[in-house]
Amino acid sequence: MANSTLQKLLIEYNQKKTLAEYKAQLKKIEIYEKAPQLKEIDDEISTLAISQTKSIILNYNANNLKKLEEQISILKNKKNKILQSLNLSLDDFNPVYECPICKDTGYVTDNYHTSMCSCLKQKLFDEEYNKSNIQQLSTQNFNSFSEALYSENVDEEKYHAKISPRENIKRIVKISHDFIDNFDDLETKNLLFTGNTGLGKTFLSSCIANELLKKHKNVLYQTAPIMLDSIVEYRFGKSSFDKAMYDHLLNVDLLIIDDLGTEYMNNVKFTELFNIINGRLLNPSHTVKTIISTNLSLNNLYDNYDERIVSRIVGNYTLCYFFGDDIRFKKR
Ligand SMILES: [Zn+2]
Secondary structure, three states: OOHHHHHHHHHHHHHHHHHHHHHHHHHHHHHHHHOHHHHHHHHHHHHHHHHHHHHHHOOOOHHHHHHHHHHHHHHHHHHHHHHHHOOOOHHHHOOOOOOOOOOOOOEEEEOOEEEEOHHHHHHHHHHHHHHHHHHHHHHOOHHHOOHHHOOOOOOHHHHOOOOOHHHHHHHHHHHHHHHHHOOOOOOOOEEEEEOOOOOOHHHHHHHHHHHHHHOOOOEEEEEHHHHHHHHHHHHOOOOOOOHHHHHHHHHOOEEEEEEEOOOOOOHHHHHHHHHHHHHHHOOOOOOOEEEEEEOOOHHHHHHHOOHHHHHHHHHHEEEEEOOOOOHHHHOO
16 A cells, blocks of 8 residues: 555644644633633632642542542532533533544554554545545435335336335345444345346445445445456556555455456456455455445356356355336436
8 A cells, every 4th residue: 555645644634633623622712701610610620630649649648639539529510510501511622533433543552552543444445446436435325325216116027026126126225234234243144236237236335335434344445347457467566456455355344346247357367256255255354245246147147257256156145136227317
């Protein structure tokens, strides 16, 4: 992953953090102006807290400490009452960070071990690999997903199904919600979205990605042709794509492989595709999930792909077959 991208992001993070803390300061001043007695109480609490520390370090006296504690507690109660009367809470004094987990530092420390926060990891993915796709992600969510675009009419001859496209999409949306809710569950299967173009497969993948991003999961989006070309180039040492990226394909929480079936395949690519699909199923570090979307039917998949790949998919993915009329025309 390019170091310059990380540097750039860390500068942004520092600015975000500084701004959030500055705004919190301004808000505090504003609150103090509205209720000057709050400032007096806060000053008093600070003074008492200093005495408390001194008393612990210099001349430890249990009685004295207890008295100080009581005084502080009375002041805090008084402060809370004033805040309540102003319809405020202690939270109003805290900076509002974009990421409450790392407080916009990009890193979290747990048990003396510092690691990159999922928010920063995701931003690196977005900058380096997801590019334009991820921008769409932010606008594509379940609120803008309209089941009404799918017909209510059952047409068995046309769609080879006993239910209407509307009923079908409702089922798929339900499967998607279950997938999100039980994402960390080993039992939860991956998703295979099949069906013609223009039926919302990519859109729904993005909705799922968005929900998982909110849960601080990392999402990597790739179309099958670009992913496979990049891996093959990487194997031959002529791609900007590096080992770290390859590892991300295996380890990222959610990998979305879009447009499977539109790429030109050869034996090398078959092997690489198998390695990714299989490697993710066997991931030893944590539960990772994959969404594959394709215009090919299951039969087409068997015709076009190595049987090993298709059988891994059939056994470990929930098949969601999208049918109906192209919804892209209805939206206009
Ligand atoms: Zn974070």
